[in-house]
Structures are given as structure tokens and as C-alpha cells.
Amino acid sequence: MIADRARQAAAAAALVGCLLAAHGTAAADAAAGARLSAARCASCHSSTETIHSTVPLLEGQPKAYFIAQWRAFRERKRTAPVMVNLAGELSEKDVADLAEHYAALAPPPAALASGSDTGRALADRLRCAACHGSALRGTHAGAARLAGQKVQYTTWSLQLMRSGTRSHGTAAKPDPLLADLSNAEIESLAAHLASLR
The missing domain is CATH 1.10.760.10 (Cytochrome c-like domain)
Structure with a gap:
């Protein structure tokens, strides 16, 4: 009887885990990140024009670094006004998609x-x-x-x-x-x- 209850508890825990996984954050989507990058980021961050010389290239940045910087802007630990505003507009999923996209790229030749x-x-x-x-x-x-x-x-x-x-x-x-x-x-x-x- 105790063994049956243990099996039932394990099965219930597994079911809850599956449900949470199904409804939790979806895997990052690099294609969605590419679309968002083209619309919101690339005009400044992928530019090598002099006007954008103090705007970092994002190509090749590790996902963890990209996400940490977004959080720093969202929490106002970094203070560039454009980025603070944008960070407030992007969802966790948006940022994960962007991070996936940029991590797969190489910086353009300098x-x-x-x-x-x-x-x-x-x-x-x-x-x-x-x-x-x-x-x-x-x-x-x-x-x-x-x-x-x-x-x-x-x-x-x-x-x-x-x-x-x-x-x-x-x-x-x-x-x-x-x-x-x-x-x-x-x-x-x-x-x-x-x-x-």
C-alpha cells in the first residue's frame, strides 16, 4: 500500500512537471530573434558607421551576457535612456529570442x-x-x-x-x-x- 502511494505520488509529480514544462517559457527562437533584431536593434547595433561607434556590436555575444545586460537596463543599473525604454518594452521571451539570434552570429570584419x-x-x-x-x-x-x-x-x-x-x-x-x-x-x-x- 505504501509502495502504491509512492508510485501514485511519483506519477502525479511527473504529470505536474510535464504540465509546467508545457506551459512554461518556450525555447528561444532564433528566427523570431532575427525578425525582432531587424525591427528594433540592427540599425544601431549592427552598424559600423561613425555615428554608432559607441554602440556595441551584439553579434557573437553569449546568451547569458546579452540577457544580463537587458536586465541591467530594465532594472536601471545601466542608464542609456533608449535602452532603458526598450528593455521595459521587451518580454523575457523577446530577449531570449534576441539572445539566441545574436549568439549565433559573428561580428562583422573591423x-x-x-x-x-x-x-x-x-x-x-x-x-x-x-x-x-x-x-x-x-x-x-x-x-x-x-x-x-x-x-x-x-x-x-x-x-x-x-x-x-x-x-x-x-x-x-x-x-x-x-x-x-x-x-x-x-x-x-x-x-x-x-x-x-
């Missing part, structure tokens, strides 16, 4: 980005690969892809992190790792990162 020994040495000294992955393409744990990112966007972001205006992972604000870097060093590092694929 027209003027050429790495330097100085930038490469800085990336090694700062141990960027320890958090951002051996090829600096980001991680499933949520670290950003640095390889192929726009030079001016990366330069601007690192300067914000150095000053403490923007967080750098779990580092203190301002980030002591970046505190002693000059603007010229930051630009060399950004150019090196942009040259990677």
Missing part, C-alpha cells in the same frame, strides 16, 4: 582594426582571458565577448569602468585593475581586441 604588440601585452597582463575565455569570445557564464568589438565602444567602456561609472563584472568601482591604465593604453587594448575574431 575595417580599421589592427592589433599591436602593446595591446596584446596589455590583454595578457590584465589576464582578460581568465574571465572572457581563451579566445576572448565571452563565456556561457555571462562574460562579454571582447573579440571583434568596436574600438571606440571598448575604449569608452573601459574608461567608464576605470572611473567607476560602469561596473566591470564583480570588480570594485572604480576598477583597480584598470586604474593605472592611460587613455593611450586603453586605446591600444581596444584596438587589439577589435582585431580578434
Whole structure:
């Protein structure tokens, strides 16, 4: 009798699990993400025009990083007005679809980005690969892809992190790792990162 009840309880639990799965969040849809990207994101984020030089490329960003940034805008931990408004309009499903779409893409070739020994040495000294992955393409744990990112966007972001205006992972604000870097060093590092694929 106890065994029968245990089997019935297990069967009921399995049924509830199946029902929750059926009514829970659907799997991300890259095609839906592509449509949403074309309508809402690509005109700025996929652009390599000078006017968009401080808008990051999203191509190749890991899904966890993409979703974390959307949440930061939604919760106003990051404050770009356009993104705060857009983050409030997008559903969790929309963001999952966009993340799926962008994670499958590669950044476009950088027209003027050429790495330097100085930038490469800085990336090694700062141990960027320890958090951002051996090829600096980001991680499933949520670290950003640095390889192929726009030079001016990366330069601007690192300067914000150095000053403490923007967080750098779990580092203190301002980030002591970046505190002693000059603007010229930051630009060399950004150019090196942009040259990677």
C-alpha cells in the first residue's frame, strides 16, 4: 500500500512537471530573434558607421551576457535612456529570442582594426582571458565577448569602468585593475581586441 502511494505520488509529480514544462517559457527562437533584431536593434547595433561607434556590436555575444545586460537596463543599473525604454518594452521571451539570434552570429570584419604588440601585452597582463575565455569570445557564464568589438565602444567602456561609472563584472568601482591604465593604453587594448575574431 505504501509502495502504491509512492508510485501514485511519483506519477502525479511527473504529470505536474510535464504540465509546467508545457506551459512554461518556450525555447528561444532564433528566427523570431532575427525578425525582432531587424525591427528594433540592427540599425544601431549592427552598424559600423561613425555615428554608432559607441554602440556595441551584439553579434557573437553569449546568451547569458546579452540577457544580463537587458536586465541591467530594465532594472536601471545601466542608464542609456533608449535602452532603458526598450528593455521595459521587451518580454523575457523577446530577449531570449534576441539572445539566441545574436549568439549565433559573428561580428562583422573591423575595417580599421589592427592589433599591436602593446595591446596584446596589455590583454595578457590584465589576464582578460581568465574571465572572457581563451579566445576572448565571452563565456556561457555571462562574460562579454571582447573579440571583434568596436574600438571606440571598448575604449569608452573601459574608461567608464576605470572611473567607476560602469561596473566591470564583480570588480570594485572604480576598477583597480584598470586604474593605472592611460587613455593611450586603453586605446591600444581596444584596438587589439577589435582585431580578434
